[in-house]
Amino acid sequence: MMIHVVIGEEDFSLTEHYEAVRGLGDCGAxxxxxxxxxxxDDLATTLTLECYVPMAQQVLHNIAQQACVNFDLSAVRIVHRVGVLAQNAQIVLVLVASGHRKSAFEAAQFIMDVLKTEAPxxxxxxxxxGERWVEAKDTDEQASKRWQYVL
Amino acid sequence: MMIHVVIGEEDFSLTEHYEAVRGLGDCGAxxxxxxxxxxxDDLATTLTLECYVPMAQQVLHNIAQQACVNFDLSAVRIVHRVGVLAQNAQIVLVLVASGHRKSAFEAAQFIMDVLKTEAPxxxxxxxxxGERWVEAKDTDEQASKRWQYVL
Amino acid sequence: MIQVLYFARFKEVFGVAQERLPSFDTTDALLKYLIDRGDVWAAELDASRSWRMAVNQQVVHGCAALADGDEVAIFPPVTGG
Amino acid sequence: MIQVLYFARFKEVFGVAQERLPSFDTTDALLKYLIDRGDVWAAELDASRSWRMAVNQQVVHGCAALADGDEVAIFPPVTGG
Structure with missing residues (x-):
């Protein structure tokens, strides 16, 4: 079980994170x-991502650990950017490796759903x-809650 | 809606396929x-992938098209290798882009589940x-059938 | 004439990847012809075993009409992905 | 003393990212103190509005005990990912 969590302004490379898990043992999926x-295009949108960093680090680690235990993963990597992000910029990466596709898909969804409602x-x-703070969505709340009953 | 299907012996690059969809419009997820x-390790396993290529091309295109329609995707890419593959070699890639994470996750699962039972x-x-042909699994059959009721 | 293709285990057990055969009216008639070869043909193509048939690259369920020039494929359940 | 942090909309509306305050026995006592400032404080921290509080980086539900040196964070529902 290999957990890797990064919060920062830098962009990330999907390949780099993918290559980091490929060599691992049980990683068929x-x-x-x-x-x-x-x-x-019309609105020339940018996003500003604010974060309570030390708490977010803990929350993401906890989510990753829960995912490992519940979905039998060999690796989890979560990267979340902060700061000002332009259109098409990458915001978040969740990458999981598992022996089987079902658990890999479920784990990635679990992590995203819980991250959306728990990570600061x-x-x-x-x-x-103009500018506005994004409002939390009920659909995200529902998506996160369903895992209480699934797990 | 951009569909890209490749069947062949060559290895594939996740990055290359990811970069091909990133610029597209509605690709938040x-x-x-x-x-x-x-x-x-102990068994020094290799896989040999046989394929009925022209039919597999059609089947994968059909699955990709159904995924686009049912899950509102902006792009689907499916790559499936054939030939002799060593341990840790990549076999299959399914990559989808959508406006929203729920449909992106569901579409990728749909494609893999149906591919497993329909693509030759x-x-x-x-x-x-020694050598043996892999037997089809009941769990794959079930995973594929569930989409009949979901869609 | 029709073209008949065999894949995976069938290709190995039958010892042939494809063959040209005279036309048959239906897939059932073709099957009877193949099963009448006896031995591994009769054993593998027994109705109780699970295998699939495609005509011109479309899976057929039950009996289907055949026409001159058709491509018929006979194969075990698929295991890709 | 405790450290109180505000994030996102709260940081903007209150015009402060963090402040040191004297110790309080409970989060409820801290909240009463903040709400008694009136104006935006009373409006934003109204019990009917949805927001969260964390003590030492753990979300607390209801009232929690506070100790000297604690870090308290007050923030709107999260919207990352």
Whole structure:
């Protein structure tokens, strides 16, 4: 079980994180999720990501650990960027390796769902209309809660 | 909607396929699945992948198209290798881009589940114990059938 | 004439990857012809065993009509991915 | 003394990212102190609004004990990922 969590301003390389897990033993299935800033050409959107860093580090580690235990993973890597991000910029990477595809898919979804409601990050949208903080979504809350019953 | 299907002996680059979808419009969420030959050190396993190529091309295109329609994707890329593959070699890549993570995750799972039961590929395992054709699994059949009720 | 293709275990057990055969009206008629060869043909293509048939690269369930020039493939359940 | 941190909308509306305050026995006592400042403090920290509080980087639900040196964070629902 290899957990790797990074929070920072730098961009990340999917390949680099993928290559880091490929050599590992039980890694027949790898699932990667990348979240990016949506491309609203007309609005010239940028996102500003704020973070309570030391708490976020702990929360992401805990989520990764829970995922390892519940989905029998050989590796989990979570990268979350902070700061000002332009259109199409990468925001978040979740990459998991497992012996089987079902557990790899479920683990990656679990991590994203719980991250969305538990990890202390906040997004502010700036575009041609001005600035606003993103509101938390009920659908995210539901997506996160379903794991209580699944696990 | 951009569909890209490759069947061949050459290895593939996750990055290359990821970069090909990143510029696309509605691509807030990218999910990639990579299946690899498991690492059974003691057995020195290799896999031989046989394929009915023209039919597999059609089947993978159809699955990709169904995924686009049902999960509102902006891009789907499926790569499946054939020939002799060593331990840890990459076998299959499914990469989808969507506006939202839920549909991206579901689409990638849908594609893998249906590919497993419909696409004409056959795996033969060679290792220290000899050679044998892999048997189709009931769990794969179940995983594929569930989409009949979901969609 | 039709073209008949065999894959994976069938290709090995039958010792042939493809063959040209005279036309048959239906897939059932073709199957009867193959099973009548006896031995591994009869054993492998027994109705109780699970295998699939595709005509012109479309899987067929039950009996299907055949026409001159068709490509028929006979293969075990798939195991890719 | 305790350290109180504000994030996202709260940091902007309150016009402060963090402040040192005298110790309080409980989070409820700290909250009463902040709400008594009136204005945006009373408006934003109203019990009917949804926001969260963490003590030493652990989210607390309801009232929690505080000790000298604790780090308390007050923030809106999270929206990362």
């Amino acid at each position: 790898v699932v990667a999720f990348v979240g990016q800033v949506r491309d609203d 990050f906040w997004k502010k949208i700036s575009n041609a209309h | 990218v999910v990639a699945f990579v299946g690899q030959v498991r690492d059974d 590929f056959w795996k033969k395992i060679s290792n220290a114990h």
